[in-house]
Amino acid sequence: MTMLKAQFHLKLATFELAAQLELPSTGITVITGSSGSGKTLLMRCIAGLEHPQVAYCQLNEQLWEDSAAGYCLATYQRPLGYVFQDSCLFPHLTVQQNIDYGRKRSYSKSNHNLEVVIELLNITSLLKRKPAKLSGGEKQRVAIARALAVEPQLLLMDEPLAALDQAHKYEILPYLRHLQRELQLPVLYITHSPQEMTQLADHLVLMDKGKILASGELQSVLTCLDLPLAQSQRASSVLTAEVFAYEAEFQLLQLCFSGGNLSVPHQELPKGSQLRLRIYARDVSLSLQSPPSIDSCNNLPARVLGMVNPAVGYITVSLQVGTELLLAQITRKTASLLQLEIGQRVYAEIKNTAILS
Amino acid sequence: MILSSEDWIAIALTLKLASLTTLVLLLIATPLAWHLAHTERWWKAPLNALVALPLVLPPTVLGFYLLVVLGPKGWVGQLMQQFGLNTLPFSFSGLLVASVLYSLPFVVQPIQAVFSNFDKRLLEAAMTLRASPLDAFFTIILPLSKHGFLTAIVLGFAHTVGEFGVVLMIGGNITGETRVISVQLYNHVEAMNYQAAHSLAALLVLFSFSVLLGLYYLNRGK
Amino acid sequence: MKLFKHTWLALTLCIGSSSLWADEVQVAVASNFSKPLETLATAFKAKSGHELKISAGATGKLYAQIENGAPFEVFLSADSKTPKKLVDAQLAVADSQFTYALGKLVLWSSTKDSIDAQGEVLKKNEFKHLAIANPKTAPYGAAALEVLEHLGLTKTLEAKLVQGENISQTYDFVSTGNADLGFVAWSQVEKDGVLKDGSVWQVPEDLYTPIQQDAVLLTKGKDNTAAKALLDFLKTPEAQKLITDAGYGLPKAN
16 A cells, blocks of 8 residues: 655755655645745655655655665656646747657657646647746646656655645646546645645645654544644644535535535535535534534534644644544633533534535 | 968868867866856865966966976876877877867856856756756757857857967977967968968958857847 | 247157167067077176166067067167168168177987987987977078988978977977977077087088078167167177177177
8 A cells, every 4th residue: 555655864954854754655645844844855855856865765666765775766767757846847948848858758658648638737728838928827737747748656746836826726726636536646745735735635744844743644634633733723624525415595515424414505516426625623613412403414413532722712622523533623611611521422513614626 | 362372271270170179178168067067065166266277377388388298208298108199299189188278268167157057956857857867968958058058169169269379389380280370370470471461360350250249149149 | 930949859859868868778689699688788787887678579579569669779680681671671770780699500309318419310310300490480490491401301301390489489399308309599508608408419500501690770779879889899809708608609700
């Protein structure tokens, strides 16, 4: 199951990276952490662009680097794709030539998926242009297509959307998720935007000061009370639910998951669609009694797993709802009134939900 | 324009010397310039100074030292003799070696300047697109450093054509072997052959002017 | 008007004063004779009190400078052709030209015993390069070609000739060993009449036209008594002794 096994120790004048990682072979792994935590350096190590004092890197059965054995594949020998923060398109080549640069050097040299990718990324009309004539969002889409043109076995993306404004981000984000599913390609994705993180990640790696704080399923890392994510004001959790009905009259989507049913205002989606929902901790309130049945839809039975006191007057509670994990942020006073303790059964009322995908 | 057959021989020789010098210099200067543009090691400054030395040394002085070092009593000359090679002074090869040294800064510096400004991330991007370093050099660095290379070629070539002091010192004024345009011109002047000198000088001035004018337009179109 | 004329004359005298009563002479001298001239200058000053200001250079260059208004008063050339040219161009005083020294040509090598006293080494032809001064521009070079012609070696040795631009570069070629041997000036390789190092063949004087080094009074110095005094001094036995000591010969006519 493990696809990427990596260990690096890199000492620079003012920074030290000491990271050990094992990542799954499917889906998107998001690496997050405050700026200067060593995310980019870690990715560059994986790509072979840095030369750590101690290095071990292996993708599936293929060894890339083992400093103990004095073995190191150069970057250009590693079957990876890399999308840089600022696209790094070759300014003397057109979009088509930029993409062909990778295609010509790919394994098969006839990358059939590439036409699909170009279509998906909506860059067909840009092919004849030079990079200087592209907008930021267009550049990044081309950079993604170029990285995919070499038919990588692992795609590395270093804040590919950081240089873009919100509108452009929303323009690209859906493509990314879609692409990953179409191509069945494992992706490592750096971001410090909670938006991108919750929308894209299957697996989450949290870094701080050159070290890896946590690595695991998105949900478990998000809701782990010992980690800064759950302690922040904007703490949130995600859960996956399936569409089972649509109330056209109220434009309400009816969803179900292991913890119960949810209704979310949304346009109609086909039955059986799997949706990822993000729920902010502050949008969840707790009560001891089952609420009146009218509203019972977004009121779910839950069990208290843990509590932490991250900010003055507030308490963050982690809950188990069915097989999923949920965070709730309540005032200390409410907590005291409820006499919350670990293992206690409560009702979690979800006041607001965002559908991510 | 009255050019004697000796003048034409000198012109042909000069063009051959300048072309070969430029070619050799490109091969030497490119890696050297890349290293100088990117190394942060202690030898960067001394190496830079060494490369620029021909700019400040009077050519005849450089020529004299080359005569000493390359001659049968100099260490390079002795080394060459041990390997059964002829010493370099008074030969075309000697002239080539001297010109390469003398024109070195004119080729290294423009290339170094353009390399220093080269965005290394583009190189990294090429590496992640499965381009080997050599591949990346020819497909990314070279096309993006075009102007630096053209400037270097033009300056290296033109400077070799105009080279005089060094050639005078180690050439030995041999027709068809070491007597280049500048020496021929000097001979005319010294022999008070002003008519012949004027023709050759006019040609040299015309050539240099066109080359520098071309370079100017080239850089303006950047 | 008359007053104006006087002022003008006075001005001219002031500006050009050095040529009237100064005890200074501006001398242009061919490079090969600049060292001996310094010795001569000391003797000249001791005797007359006049001081020499010496500019050394290649004869051809000095000619071009004089032609273009350089302030030289006396010219000690490395040949006789150039002073003649100056006289023809009325840049020098016609009857002032005379030969102050004769250049002595020698065949020299920087290694001992490689040259025999008869110059047979040229006929043996076992060397790689023979250095001569550029015969088109340097009298010593022309003389060297004459010697080869006389010995009937021009054709055989032509391919081995390397030319120095002047006699001092020719000396460099030989002293650094780049040329096995070369025709240079005796004055370059002797000290007090004895060979400094290497080996030498004194080329017999009947094998080449005498290398006359002529002096001439330049038009700029025609009113400078010190300049004339210098030229007279060069003809004295005292000066001639210094000249021969420096490795030059003297014209027989004197």
